[in-house]
Structure formats: C-alpha cells, structure tokens
Amino acid sequence: xxxxxxxxxxxxxxxxxxxxxxxxxxxxxxxxxxxxxxxxxxxxxxxxxxxxxxxxxxxxxxxxxxxxxxxxxxxxxxxxxxxxxxxxxxxxxxxxxxxxxxxxxxxxxxxxxxxxxxxxxxxxxxxxxxxxxxxxxxxxxxxxxxxxxxxxxxxxxxxxxxxxxxxxxxxxxxxxxxxxxxxxxxxxxxxxxxxxxxxxxxxxxxxxxxxxxxxxxxxxxxxxxxxxxxxxxxxxxxxxxxxxxxxxxxxxxxxxxxxxxxxxxxxxxxxxxxxxxxxxxxxxxxxxxxxxxxxxxxxxxxxxxxxxxxxxxxxxxxxxxxxxxxxxxxxxxxxxxxxxxxxxxxxxxxxxxxxxxxxxxxxxxxxxxxxxxxxxxxxxxxxxxxxxxxxx
Amino acid sequence: xxxxxxxxxxxxxxxxxxxxxxxxxxxxxxxxxxxxxxxxxxxxxxxxxxxxxxxxxxxxxxxxxxxxxxxxxxxxxxxxxxxxxxxxxxxxxxxxxxxxxxxxxxxxxxxxxxxxxxxxxxxxxxxxxxxxxxxxxxxxxxxxxxxxxxxxxxxxxxxxxxxxxxxxxxxxxxxxxxxxxxxxxxxxxxxxxxxxxxxxxxxxxxxxxxxxxxxxxxxxxxxxxxxxxxxxxxxxxxxxxxxxxxxxxxxxxxxxxxxxxxxxxxxxxxxxxxxxxxxxxxxxxxxxxxxxxxxxxxxxxxxxx
Numbered sequence: 112x113x114x115x116x117x118x119x120x121x122x123x124x125x126x127x128x129x130x131x132x133x134x135x136x137x138x139x140x141x142x143x144x145x146x147x148x149x150x151x152x153x154x155x156x157x158x159x160x161x162x163x164x165x166x167x168x169x170x171x172x173x174x175x176x177x178x179x180x181x182x183x184x185x186x187x188x189x190x191x192x193x194x195x196x197x198x199x200x201x202x203x204x205x206x207x208x209x210x211x212x213x214x215x216x217x218x219x220x221x222x223x224x225x226x227x228x229x230x231x232x233x234x235x236x237x238x239x240x241x242x243x244x245x246x247x248x249x250x251x252x253x254x255x256x257x258x259x260x261x262x263x264x265x266x267x268x269x270x271x272x273x274x275x276x277x278x279x280x281x282x283x284x285x286x287x288x289x290x291x292x293x294x295x296x297x298x299x300x301x302x303x304x305x306x307x308x309x310x311x312x313x314x315x316x317x318x319x320x321x322x323x324x325x326x327x328x329x330x331x332x333x334x335x336x337x338x339x340x341x342x343x344x345x346x347x348x349x350x351x352x353x354x355x356x357x358x359x360x361x362x363x364x365x366x367x368x369x370x371x372x373x374x375x376x377x378x379x380x381x382x383x384x385x386x387x388x389x390x391x392x393x394x395x396x397x398x399x400x401x402x403x404x405x406x407x408x409x410x411x412x413x414x415x416x417x418x419x420x421x422x423x424x425x426x427x428x429x430x431x432x433x434x435x436x437x438x439x440x441x442x443x444x445x446x447x448x449x450x451x452x453x454x455x456x457x458x459x460x461x462x463x464x465x466x467x468x469x470x471x472x473x474x475x476x477x478x479x480x481x482x483x484x485x486x487x488x489x490x491x492x493x494x495x496x497x498x499x500x501x502x503x
Numbered sequence: 504x505x506x507x508x509x510x511x512x513x514x515x516x517x518x519x520x521x522x523x524x525x526x527x528x529x530x531x532x533x534x535x536x537x538x539x540x541x542x543x544x545x546x547x548x549x550x551x552x553x554x555x556x557x558x559x560x561x562x563x564x565x566x567x568x569x570x571x572x573x574x575x576x577x578x579x580x581x582x583x584x585x586x587x588x589x590x591x592x593x594x595x596x597x598x599x600x601x602x603x604x605x606x607x608x609x610x611x612x613x614x615x616x617x618x619x620x621x622x623x624x625x626x627x628x629x630x631x632x633x634x635x636x637x638x639x640x641x642x643x644x645x646x647x648x649x650x651x652x653x654x655x656x657x658x659x660x661x662x663x664x665x666x667x668x669x670x671x672x673x674x675x676x677x678x679x680x681x682x683x684x685x686x687x688x689x690x691x692x693x694x695x696x697x698x699x700x701x702x703x704x705x706x707x708x709x710x711x712x713x714x715x716x717x718x719x720x721x722x723x724x725x726x727x728x729x730x731x732x733x734x735x736x737x738x739x740x741x742x743x744x745x746x747x748x749x750x751x752x753x754x755x756x757x758x759x760x761x762x763x764x765x766x767x768x769x770x771x772x773x774x775x776x777x778x779x780x781x782x783x784x785x786x787x788x789x790x791x792x793x794x795x796x797x798x799x800x801x802x803x804x805x806x807x808x
Contacts, residue, residue: 171603177603253742257788365735366731444612451604
C-alpha cells in the first residue's frame with residue numbers, strides 16, 4: 112500500500128476512535144456507560160493543555176527561546192474567534208445550513224472560527240516576535256510576559272467582547288474537537304522537529320552563535336517557530352473558550368503562562384511526549400489533591416477501624432483540601448530539586464523506549480541532555496601533561 | 504500645575520516602593536542570574552508580619568512612632584530570615600542546574616507562599632492598623648503631601664543610602680560585588696560565597712518587607728496576593744533600569760511609579776483608560792529594551808564564542 116493511503120487510513124481510524132470515545136464522554140454515554148461529567152471535563156481540559164504544552168515546547172523546548180507569553184496568544188485566538196461565533200456564526204449557519212445541512216454547517220463554521228483564531232494569533236505572534244526575538248534569555252522572557260499582559264489589558268478594554276464582565280460564547284467544542292486538534296498539533300510539531308527546520312531550531316537551542324556561523328538564518332527560524340507556536344496556542348484558546356462557553360481576561364493572566372511552562376519543564380523540555388505527560392499531570396494533580404483527604408481517611412478507617420482515628424487526624428484530613436495548592440507547589444519544588452531535567456528529560460516515551468533504554472551503555476546520553484560541555488569531557492590537554500612531566 | 508505636582512508626588516511615592524522591592528530583584532539577579540519570583544511575596548510577608556506584630560505588641564490601638572519603628576524593623580528582620588530560608592532550602596540545592604529549573608523552582612516557592620497564606624489566613628483583605636497620625640501638608644498651591652508619603656520618602660531614601668554604604672564601603676559589600684562579578688573567582692579568592700549569597704537574600708528581603716510595611720501605612724489594605732502584581736512591576740523596574748545595577752533599580756522604580764500615576768491622572772485626556780495603569784510599566788519596558796537591550800543603566804556584555 113502506498114504511504115499516503117496508509118496514513119489516510121490511520122487518520123480515519125483515529126478519527127473514528129475519537130468519535131466513539133466522544134460518545135462515551137457525553138452525557139448520554141455509550142450503551143448506557145458514560146464518563147461522569149466532572150471527569151469528562153477534566154479530560155477535555157487536559158487535551159487543551161496538551162495543545163498548549165506541545166506548542167510552547169516548540170519555541171521553548173526545541174528552539175530554546177524562553178517565552179512567558181503563551182496565555183496572551185491563547186487569549187488572542189479565543190477572543191477573535193469568539194467575536195466571530197457570537198456576532199456572525201448564527202446568521203452564517205442558517206444560510207449555510209440550507210445548502211449542506213445543519214450539523215455540517217455547524218462544523219464548518221467552527222472550523223472557520225478555529226482557523227481565524229489561529230491566524231489572528233499567528234499575526235500577533237509575528238508582531239510580538241519580530242522585535243522581541245532580538246533579545247535573549249531573561250530579557251526575552253520578560254518582554255513576552257509584558258506583551259501578554261498588554262494584550263490582556265487591551266482586550267479588557269474592548270466592550271464588544273465583554274470587557275471586565277466576561278464574554279459568553281456558544282459551546283461548540285467537545286471532546287472530539289479538542290482531541291482531534293490535539294493530535295493535529297502533535298503531528299505538526301513532530302513533523303517540524305524532525306524536518307530540516309527542526310534541526311535548525313535545535314541547533315539554535317544548543318548554541319545560537321554556532322548555528323549562525325553554520326549559515327542558519329537564526330532570526331528567521333526563531334520567528335517561524337514563534338509564529339507557529341502562537342498559532343497553535345491561539346487554536347487552544349478557541350477550543351478552550353468554546354468548550355467553557357465563557358471567556359474572562361482573568362483566565363489569561365501570566366499565571367496561566369507559568370502553568371504551561373511548568374507543564375513542559377515537568378515533563379522534560381524538548382520532549383514531545385514529556386510535554387503531553389506534563390500537561391496531563393498538571394491538569395489532574397490539583398484535582399487529585401482535592402480528594403486526597405477523604406480518600407486517606409477512608410483508607411485509614413478501613414485499616415484501623417473508623418473509631419480508632421484520633422480527632423486531630425480527622426480534622427487534619429478534612430482540611431487537607433484547603434492545602435491542595437500548597438501541596439502542589441511543594442511537589443513542584445520537590446520535583447525540581449530531585450529531577451531538574453523533568454520526568455523524561457529530552458527523551459521520548461514510546462514502545463521502542465524500553466528496548467533502547469536497556470541497550471544504551473552507561474554514560475551514553477542522547478544529544479543535548481544534561482548540558483555537559485565539551486570542556487568538561489576533554490581529557491587533560493597536552494600542556495597539562497607536559498607540566499606533569501616537568502614536575503616529575 | 505498644581506495637579507502636576509500632586510501627580511508627581513503620588514508617583515514618586517509608589518515609585519519609591521517599587522524601587523525598594525526592585526533592589527532585591529536586582530541584587531539577587533546580579534549574583535545568581537536568578538529571577539527570584541518569590542520576592543514579591545516576601546513584600547507581602549513583610550506587610551503581614553508587620554500586621555501581626557502591631558496587634559501582638561499592642562501598637563494597633565493608636566498611632567505611635569515607636570510602634571511604627573518596632574513594627575518596621577521587626578518585619579524587616581523576619582523577612583530577612585524568610586528570604587535566607589528560601590535561599591537555603593530551595594535555591595541553594597539547584598544553583599548549578601539549568602536556568603529554567605531555577606526559574607520554575609522560584610515560581611514554585613512563590614506559589615507555595617501565596618497559597619500557604621491564603622489557606623491559613625483567607626484571601627480577604629485585612630485593614631492594617633494606622634501607626635501614623637495621618638496629616639496633610641500643603642506644598643505649592645494646592646498640592647498636598649501626607650505624612651505617610653513623607654515617611655515613605657524618608658525611610659526609602661535612608662535605606663537606599665544605607666544599602667549604598669553596605670555595598671561600597673564595607674567588607675561584606677566588597678565581597679558581594681566580587682561574587683556578582685564572578686562567583687567562582689570570588690570563591691577562589693577565599694570569599695565564603697554561600698554566606699554572601701545568603702546575606703544578599705537577607706538584605707533584599709528586608710528592603711522588600713520595609714516596602715510592604717510602608718505601603719500598608721499609605722494604603723492600609725493587605726491581602727496574601729498583594730505581592731503578585733507589585734512584585735512583577737518591581738521586577739520590570741529592575742529590568743528597565745538594567746538588571747544587576749543598583750542605581751538602575753531605583754531609577755526604574757521611580758520611572759514606573761510616575762508613569763503609572765500619570766496614566767491614571769492624565770490618560771483620559773489623550774484617550775488612554777485608567778485600566779492601562781497596569782500595562783504602562785510593560786509598555787515602557789518593551790520600548791526601552793528594543794533600543795537599549797540591557798536596560799537604561801545596564802552595561803552591554805559582549806558575547807564570546
């Protein structure tokens with residue numbers, strides 16, 4: 112079978128699988144089984160976070176350009192598409208629905224909204240990226256943070272998108288939409304990273320001056336990565352807005368950008384699967400901590416008997432939910448102290464991973480991990496040896 | 504003209520607070536190349552320690568200068584201890600790791616402090632007891648300056664002079680400059696770098712706590728999340744002045760304070776809504792960095808291959 116046919120078939124199978132899971136995630140469920148809406152919601156939010164983390168990983172993990180403005184581009188995508196769906200979508204859907212049928216028209220309009228959100232966010236990325244990417248390191252970080260805050264405050268002052276009161280948006284998105292685009296994002300970023308452009312990006316991360324000396328137009332590639340990353344973040348914004356049915360500029364504060372950075376650092380910068388893992392952990396961990404107290408209590412009472420638990424332990428466990436964000440922050444610090452390269456480092460998790468991990472000899476690290484510079488690995492130089500000889 | 508002078512006074516008041524906090528950011532960055540995101544929260548901790556000290560020691564009942572002095576110095580000492588503890592337990596173990604790791608740890612510490620305070624004390628704002636009998640003095644025409652504003656100017660100028668003296672006239676200050684110049688060389692010269700870094704955190708945290716108590720006198724409402732946006736703007740001030748540069752931090756803080764009050768005071772005349780107050784700091788920062796990528800007073804470092 113030709114490769115193209117194979118790939119199309121694979122895409123079709125994945126799509127059908129998503130359609131089936133989507134049924135399972137909805138209120139009606141499938142054959143009477145459905146995921147409770149609380150968990151279904153968390154799973155969808157995890158999908159949105161996967162798009163955000165994977166897209167930020169392109170610019171921060173693979174290109175090494177430190178951006179804390181991802182929430183800003185997300186906001187641009189969310190609000191521009193919401194403007195479209197709130198003010199124009201219904202009229203268009205009616206006129207289009209007469210030609211191709213209601214549900215298809217609905218899907219087409221939302222597809223258009225996602226496209227618009229991505230394009231507007233890409234434009235914002237271009238406008239922000241061209242001047243900012245001349246800066247490096249912490250300066251770039253603080254400028255992207257500044258742009259994101261400015262974007263947020265500008266949106267806050269536009270009355271037609273709700274301003275400070277928030278903006279109610281039609282709930283077009285669901286599990287299927289979010290995960291279809293999460294997979295598209297992963298495929299896009301995977302293909303970029305494994306292309307010529309991807310090698311250029313990684314070379315910029317490893318050593319920008321050396322990359323430039325090798326004839327790579329570093330500015331062009333950095334802006335390219337930034338724009339693609341922004342477009343994907345905009346897409347995530349569209350999906351988030353149309354899933355939650357409500358937009359508030361408070362949701363796009365810099366703490367949201369931090370959250371996305373935490374996801375990729377936790378999973379391992381420069382690892383696609385790491386970003387996905389980080390996104391899932393950061394979505395679920397605070398929620399798991401919320402129910403930790405009651406669960407521990409029921410566990411303890413099943414071991415020791417409900418009457419034997421001291422009252423102080425009982426109240427402590429009940430109050431544990433209040434401290435879930437404290438525990439979350441403490442865990443974050445602990446992970447950074449014990450595993451600073453993130454859970455996966457720059458490695459990828461996959462079926463071949465276990466095999467390769469076993470085969471790899473001791474000390475042989477994949478390219479670009481650990482930051483071991485050449486100077487540290489070099490054997491004693493000729494001069495040192497000469498000195499030693501002289502001393503003897 | 505009167506309103507102009509008034510705006511200037513108000514701007515300098517806020518700017519002096521930003522400058523006090525920015526000094527901590529800039530000193531820590533100068534030595535460790537670390538953006539200490541928890542610094543804004545130290546400012547909040549300082550204000551809260553002042554709050555509890557005032558109540559515990561019985562100064563909250565009425566205005567007293569002695570009480571103010573005790574509260575100010577007490578909260579500075581407490582914040583210095585907190586800053587040293589953060590450095591010791593969170594930053595020292597990861598000092599040699601990649602920049603991103605230290606940054607995430609700093610964000611983690613910041614989240615930890617904020618959420619701990621919210622969980623223990625609740626997120627609702629509290630009224631800080633007034634330790635100063637509030638009074639306004641009229642300057643030229645109608646411009647007025649209040650007692651708490653004079654206090655802010657006096658204390659912050661005194662602290663900045665003290666800091667300048669510590670950095671340039673004492674042995675410890677010389678060691679600080681050496682460590683910021685090159686940590687490893689300083690270590691080879693026999694400087695106890697761990698102590699110097701710890702001392703820097705203590706110094707910066709004490710200044711931030713002073714800022715917290717002074718702000719609480721000027722605007723007597725404190726809450727556990729007050730440090731986020733103020734800290735961020737103080738950091739912007741430090742970068743604006745040239746991060747790692749002590750006079751730059753003061754200049755940046757004052758500039759941002761003035762710009763902010765001018766946006767609130769005059770913005771509407773030129774069509775800028777007052778909500779842009781929080782954006783103006785970033786706008787100035789971006790403009791300055793585009794033309795002077797290392798800030799106003801920062802020195803350019805040539806990159807070597």
